[in-house]
Amino acid sequence: MELMEVDGTNESSETMPKINGNGNGIHLPPVSPESYGDGLPYAPINWPKPGDNWRWKVGRRVAITGHFLDRYLYLPNTLRRLDNSIFKRSAFASKSSLEKYIKTAFPNADVDAFFASFSWKIPAKQLPVNGEEQSDSDGVVCKAGNKKCNSLVMQAEYSSLTTMPCDICCIEPQFCSDCCCILCNKFINLNYGGYSYIKCEAQVGEGYICGHVAHLNCALRCFMAGTIGGSIGLDAEYCCRRCDAKTDLILHATRLVRTCESVDCKEDIEKILNVGVCILRDSKKTSAKELLSRIELAIKKLKHGTSLGDIWKVEDSDVAISTGVSHDGIAALEVIKDQDSPDAITSSQPFLATYSDSKSESRKLDEKIDRVLQALKNSQEFEYRLAEERLYAQKNDLCHLFQQLDKERADLAQHSSEAEPGVLLETVQSREDQIKRGVMKLKDMAEIAMGFGRTSKTILKDLFDLDVED
Template sequence: MAIDNDENNRGATEMPENGLYLYPVSAQASGEGLPYAPVDWPEPGDIWRWKVGNRVAVSGYFIDRYLYLPKRLQRVNKAKSFKSKLAVEQYIQKIGADVEAFFALFSWKIPSREQSEVKGEDLGSELQHGIRCCKAGNTSCGSLVESDEALPGHMVCDICCTEPHFCRDCCCILCCKTIDIAYGGYSFIRCEAVIGEGVICGHLAHMRCALGSCMAGVVEGCIGLDTEYYCRRCDTRTDLLSHVAKLLQTCEAIESRDEIMKILDLGASVLHGTQRLAAMKLLHHIELVMGKLQSGTCLEDVWKMEHTSAANLGILIHDALESSMNEKPAHDRIASPHKVSESFDPVIESLKLEVKVDEMLAALRKSQEQEYNMARDKLCEHKNYLKDLYQQLNKEKAELAQHAAHNAHRGALTKLVRNRLDQIKSEEIKLKEMEEVAKGFGRTSKKILKKHFDLHC
């Protein structure tokens, strides 16, 4: 993606807390360095790049904000860009740097040229006096409902949640408009990802907004979604298979043919292009129902037909998901041919197989990430140790040159330098052995894994 400086935006200025002068920019503007990206970090010559999206908060700052690694770091990092502040924080923590010190180097907030006009009733006084109210002025907001149930806390972010008219409990993070709870709230998705102890993300998004923003459904490229939702606030993926199955069950209780078609079309949009067997079967089921409705079949007859029963397929998928973790091995299920002929359902077994393979691939990806992190930590630790030895050797050589004329000191310093060189040579041999891990842990000898990576295979 090309990153171009917007030099024409350097007119108006603003001074934030860290003393940087900001200039407003237009939508989709981009650039590099200060004031919106770090320079000379972590090493001199490293210049970060930035970019903004289209959405602007009522405070006048862009909601969508992107940060790009310097070219030097892009060559050694899998992730080259960050789409949220949380993603940046996780990267900074991962490399062992101070997060607060990093963000103090530049301004995360970027003002927009086109300032948004704040509309609607001012709810500030009510909030200050502790009166229960919705920041968006939504009388149907879930935050207004009294509940005795102990619910998990929600993540409070410093982007949308700080806006005076944005309510995390009822506003879409992509369009900032309130969600519709009609028919059980089929039209939106809430991110239930656990962010901390007893805390979930809790941010909402319209399904249509997520689909239009390539944050849901089937998306190719770097995100790589397949019947999933990607949360813009916490970078967590949510499987949408059960959500679409619930849409079908919701439709069975609706009497409006137009509303049913609208809901089914949403479900089909989420599943379109999927490569997952369970999702493909679900999409085929939705298309059967839509075909019956378009042909004029009455609603009662549509749901009576066995192959278009929303409840049957919804329960089938739910059971497959629930039983996949406790499923018996294949040889246990086929021990009795007579029993198989009575209980074996190919559709159910296909769905279970799909779920099981997805879980295997997820486990493989996780194990590979753990191996990579372990190798990275050990290699970086050894690298830093060698660099310290190099610095020590350089210091000792300088001392040897300084005492060249004093024979009493020269002998001891010469021996010290030789010992240091032998130590460095030994550590470089170890590093050479550790290079074998580049082929993967599975192809690295057990001796090396045990000796250098503390793995006892």
């Protein structure tokens, strides 16, 4: 068996590669962009053991000679399942990385014979037509015709987690999983770090990720992103239409803020931050609430004319908002109140020296009022959600007790239990006493309707776990 030419350093003038076996040349059928398959002629079979068949996949970039510039080889399942650290890599995008793997994992293997058993080069079905001399990267587009596709700007050497070949949406001729929204099929935008789209990186197999992308606006409109109740149950998350996996959006929103810190256009900053507001709104997660408060404060500063360099400066009074609400729900207001007290003013610089002009002072007052109102809103939202959670939890406990009582009464009436009637009667009476205590507890909890500030501190501490200082 002759060793075929597989050196990718010279793509200029050679003919299409052929596998030479038993003297009979085998023609290599051209394939379409993003095609994939098993075994020959583009992947080994029965190596290292019978039944160990490798898989192959091609990208979208095509050289002038008609070969795919990006081709990948995947380990057979038997090798991917091995726990040894040597085998953590499951995909190879270059001959050199594959050769290194073979020599490391199988030191006694004949590397030349291995590469001679299949064709490393894969011919493209559609060759580029261009009469002018051009480099390999000129005029390159993805399967969907996008010159700015992620797959064309990312490194060809993939990590151990590789996109799973998709035989559903990706078989469409004009759909590219790297740059087409899975919900609207339109291209994603890579501007400002790609803030407007989300990529599903959930593992969907051994060494594979989903890899599909979606516009966040599309996902929000389809109720597949943000905080959604019902059966889907999202809390500042994104649900992938392809694999149903959920992705936490808090990290994405954090990246939005970092991106905005280096943007010098007010309109673009506001547009980016509004995406963050949409994906974090109504979340019950503490980290999401804190980040949302910071984003909303930055937007308000923008609308009040604050300079771009100052909207991210965190003052002491801002911390009261951005760090959320303490257990008593009033701490944020107290921080602001303490800073604005007469003693605080008199102990600072002379009164007149703190003023500049009417427009500036008006803006400062607006910002201060906004902070107070935002802190009040956060406090009230925290109190409401805490009350809602505890009241319904108590209601559910009572319903469970009523169900147990019904069953125990039925056992007592029918003598269906093996226990003595006297024991059954005691059980029923004990359950009734337990229900009475639960009803009284719910009645005490109902005092929260007057507001946390007017509710007994004992009730707040015992029934809502709130320690209110005198």
